[in-house]
Amino acid sequence: xxxxxxxxxxxxxxxxxxxxxKMLALGxxxxxxxxxxxxxxxxxxxxxxxxxxxDEPGVPPPDLPEMFRLLGYVPRPQAAELRRLAxxxxxxALDILVQWQLLPPSEAQKYLExxxxxxxxxxxxxxxxxxxxxAVVDNPHPNEPxxxxxxxxxxxxxxxxxxxxxSHGGLTRNTVARWMREFTGDVAQLNLSQHEIGVLCxxxxxxxxxxxxxxxxAPEPVVAEKMKRLLDLGLIEVVDERLQLDLExxxxxxLTRSQHQLAQDGRAxxxxxxxxxxxxxxxxxxxxxxxxxxxxxxxxxxxxxxQPEILRYLDDAFAPxxxxxxxxxxRMDEVIRFLNGQLVFDDVLSLDRVVRGAELGECYxxxxxxxxxxxxxxxxxVLTDExxxxxxxxxxxxxxxxxxxxxxxxxxxxxHLRAQAKVPAGRAAARAGASGPPxxxxxxxxxxxxxxxxx
Amino acid sequence: MEEPVVLVVDDSPTVRKIVQLTLQRERIxxxxxxxxxxxxxxxxxxxxxxxxxxIMLPKMDGYNICQVVRRNLAYRDLPIIMLSGKDGLFDxxxxxxxxxxxxxxxxxxxxxxxxxVRRHLDTAAVRERAAQRAARHQQRLWRRAY
Numbered sequence: 179x180x181x182x183x184x185x186x187x188x189x190x191x192x193x194x195x196x197x198x199x200k201m202l203a204l205g206x207x208x209x210x211x212x213x214x215x216x217x218x219x220x221x222x223x224x225x226x227x228x229x230x231x232x233d234e235p236g237v238p239p240p241d242l243p244e245m246f247r248l249l250g251y252v253p254r255p256q257a258a259e260l261r262r263l264a265x266x267x268x269x270x271a272l273d274i275l276v277q278w279q280l281l282p283p284s285e286a287q288k289y290l291e292x293x294x295x296x297x298x299x300x301x302x303x304x305x306x307x308x309x310x311x312x313a314v315v316d317n318p319h320p321n322e323p324x325x326x327x328x329x330x331x332x333x334x335x336x337x338x339x340x341x342x343x344x345s346h347g348g349l350t351r352n353t354v355a356r357w358m359r360e361f362t363g364d365v366a367q368l369n370l371s372q373h374e375i376g377v378l379c380x381x382x383x384x385x386x387x388x389x390x391x392x393x394x395x396a397p398e399p400v401v402a403e404k405m406k407r408l409l410d411l412g413l414i415e416v417v418d419e420r421l422q423l424d425l426e427x428x429x430x431x432x433l434t435r436s437q438h439q440l441a442q443d444g445r446a447x448x449x450x451x452x453x454x455x456x457x458x459x460x461x462x463x464x465x466x467x468x469x470x471x472x473x474x475x476x477x478x479x480x481x482x483x484x485q486p487e488i489l490r491y492l493d494d495a496f497a498p499x500x501x502x503x504x505x506x507x508x509r510m511d512e513v514i515r516f517l518n519g520q521l522v523f524d525d526v527l528s529l530d531r532v533v534r535g536a537e538l539g540e541c542y543x544x545x546x547x548x549x550x551x552x553x554x555x556x557x558x559x560v561l562t563d564e565x566x567x568x569x570x571x572x573x574x575x576x577x578x579x580x581x582x583x584x585x586x587x588x589x590x591x592x593x594h595l596r597a598q599a600k601v602p603a604g605r606a607a608a609r610a611g612a613s614g615p616p617x618x619x620x621x622x623x624x625x626x627x628x629x630x631x632x633x
Numbered sequence: 634m635e636e637p638v639v640l641v642v643d644d645s646p647t648v649r650k651i652v653q654l655t656l657q658r659e660r661i662x663x664x665x666x667x668x669x670x671x672x673x674x675x676x677x678x679x680x681x682x683x684x685x686x687x688i689m690l691p692k693m694d695g696y697n698i699c700q701v702v703r704r705n706l707a708y709r710d711l712p713i714i715m716l717s718g719k720d721g722l723f724d725x726x727x728x729x730x731x732x733x734x735x736x737x738x739x740x741x742x743x744x745x746x747x748x749x750v751r752r753h754l755d756t757a758a759v760r761e762r763a764a765q766r767a768a769r770h771q772q773r774l775w776r777r778a779y
Contacts, residue, residue, distance in 0.1 A: 238660060266636050266660060426658075430651055430743045437647040438718060438740035573654060580646040 187310040190215065195302050196332055198309055203227040203328035209314045215307030220297060225316055228325030231269075232294045241385065242271040242289075245393040248379050252280060268293070290323045291331075292395050296388060298335035299342070299398070300351065341399035349402045351388040355381045355414040356568040368411060377404045381414045384569050425473045425564060429574060432469055433581055436462040440584060448595040452542040453527060455588060459549035460514075460523035463556050467492055467519060470560045492519035499555045507548040509541050514548060523549070539596065546592075550585060636662040637754045637763055640681035642672040642698065643716065644690050648739075652685060655743045656750060669693025676702055680766065681711070682759045683750060686733070688717040688724070696731040703732035712753035716741065 185207070186198075193201075195213055199222075202211065206227040213220040223231040243264065247257035256278070264271035272289055275281035342351075357378075370378065376394045385393075391401040408414045439458040446454065471477070471488045474495075497516040504511050513525045526545045533541055557578055565571040639661050641652045646667070653663040664679045666672040668691040676684070684702070688695035695715060702708045712735070715728040720738040728736045737749060753759070 265662070426654075427743050430655055431740075433647065434651055434743070435740045437645060437651070441645065441718060577647065577650045577654060580650050584645060584647055 185311050185313045190304055190307040199328050208316045209312050211311045213309045215304035220301050225325050229294055229331055230325050232297050234297055239266050239268050240389040240392050242268045244383055248383050287323055291326050295331050295334045298331055299338035302335055303339055338397045351398050353387045354384050354417045355405055356384050356417050357382050358412055358415050374404045378408055428469045432465040448592055452546055456526050456545050459553045460521055463521050463553050466556050466560050473564050475563050489519040503548050503551050507544045509544045510548045636660055637682040638662045638679055640664050640675050640684045642666045643687040659747055669698050672698050682762055683712045683753055685714050685716050699731040699733050710758040
């Protein structure tokens with residue numbers, strides 16, 4: 179389409195979108211109608227008075243490849259390929275699915291029509307704003323969708339808009355739902371309808387309600403109804419997007435800081451590196467605790483909670499985990515403790531004032547062991563409580579696994595360094611004969627392997 | 634509109650995943666590389682709109698990558714943001730001399746990262762590159778169809 183110039187413009191207060199579209203349809207116009215209302219915008223392409231396409235600038239397009247994958251329409255590898263080829267364009271995704279013969283052209287046409295009607299149903303309620311129609315010279319492309327009759331689209335859009343006027347329990351077209359973290363019942367016994375099953379599948383991807391409606395080709399008010407039933411059944415929960423964003427940012431920033439701290443002192447000696455690990459993991463645990471004090475499910479939605487109550491909550495949730503681990507690492511009893519909702523590990527950093535030699539290395543090693551286990555337990559607990567097995571939950575688990583792999587790699591490096599350091603010490607002790615006591619560290623760690631090697 | 638493409642080069646898988654998660658939420662497509670040579674291959678294959686580049690990398694360091702990329706006329710305007718734990722004036726100067734557009738110090742804040750990336754993506758050169766890529770992509774689709 180090549181622009182020809184502005185033909186018509188005006189205010190929505192004087193001429194509503196519905197009337198403007200009908201007028202352009204009657205005139206058999208070809209061009210683009212731009213509509214703005216506040217921050218919302220629409221660009222509607224018309225050909226000979228029929229609707230050809232619609233674009234919502236600034237509105238994230240639906241992630242059709244992922245939604246089709248979750249609904250089982252497209253297998254996982256093909257969904258990834260589809261996403262790679264189509265990018266964020268739903269039109270391109272539908273074209274490719276038709277080419278792959280996974281979707282009949284008539285079905286693809288339905289999605290495009292549904293998308294136009296859905297967006298119109300929102301826009302025909304705009305009372306203030308401006309419109310501008312620009313005529314263009316049309317160059318039809320062989321692959322373009324069939325144009326849609328304006329009267330039919332407006333009627334459908336008005337029906338959807340009317341249905342939205344009825345109460346839907348506070349759900350809006352932008353509501354995002356996700357699976358409840360723990361559901362103990364049997365979903366098969368709930369007699370869910372096909373649409374309810376579809377909504378439930380898509381709730382795992384955390385898409386806004388209007389994207390779910392498009393994927394299921396179901397009117398938004400119908401999807402809202404299904405969502406409400408699933409909410410009542412305790413299968414899904416509504417996500418507070420602002421809280422979710424803050425929560426995710428807080429976790430990402432915490433992991434960025436922890437990874438940075440871990441990457442320091444790369445060339446230091448083993449003892450300093452163990453201390454770096456202790457500092458990294460201790461600080462990370464405290465960061466997780468501080469984060470949880472802000473986002474714990476039990477503390478949410480209660481306004482400002484008193485500090486002693488938050489501390490009591492953290493103590494109850496995490497102190498038993500530390501106590502349990504201290505049974506496996508008795509040297510760390512009292513050295514690492516839980517106080518006022520935070521982990522106190524400063525004593526590990528100053529252990530060199532009271533312990534020396536091989537014993538000091540063993541103490542540091544125990545601290546590393548205890549803290550790596552505790553860090554994992556705390557993270558699991560925090561994530562399960564805050565976002566459960568939802569999609570962001572799984573993404574964070576992946577991220578966490580990468581971070582813990584880096585921690586484990588550092589621990590493995592340290593294990594090798596310790597073993598190398600002990601072997602010469604052990605040989606020296608062997609050369610000195612039976613006169614002195616054996617090095618406890620050598621006897622404890624390296625001797626079993628060495629014995630196997632020499633036997 | 635086509636999603637902008639950002640190449641993240643860092644030897645730490647955690648940093649790569651963090652940046653990927655942060656930018657994907659902003660509808661930015663992220664490709665990653667873990668060492669210098671893979672980074673150069675990714676620049677040629679993916680033609681990114683922006684590069685986030687760590688300095689300490691296996692096989693080839695960030696300064697060298699930056700110089701090699703800048704030598705190619707096609708990438709003269711490509712924004713390259715150095716991401717490094719080194720915050721000394723000397724390191725920043727060295728990054729500037731190698732041709733980096735901006736220097737960010739680790740640990741970075743996710744909001745700051747998004748803001749910086751957005752600022753550099755919102756330039757005429759980047760928009761033009763994205764439009765060219767979208768046109769190429771569309772042509773490929775038509776060719777597949779007919």
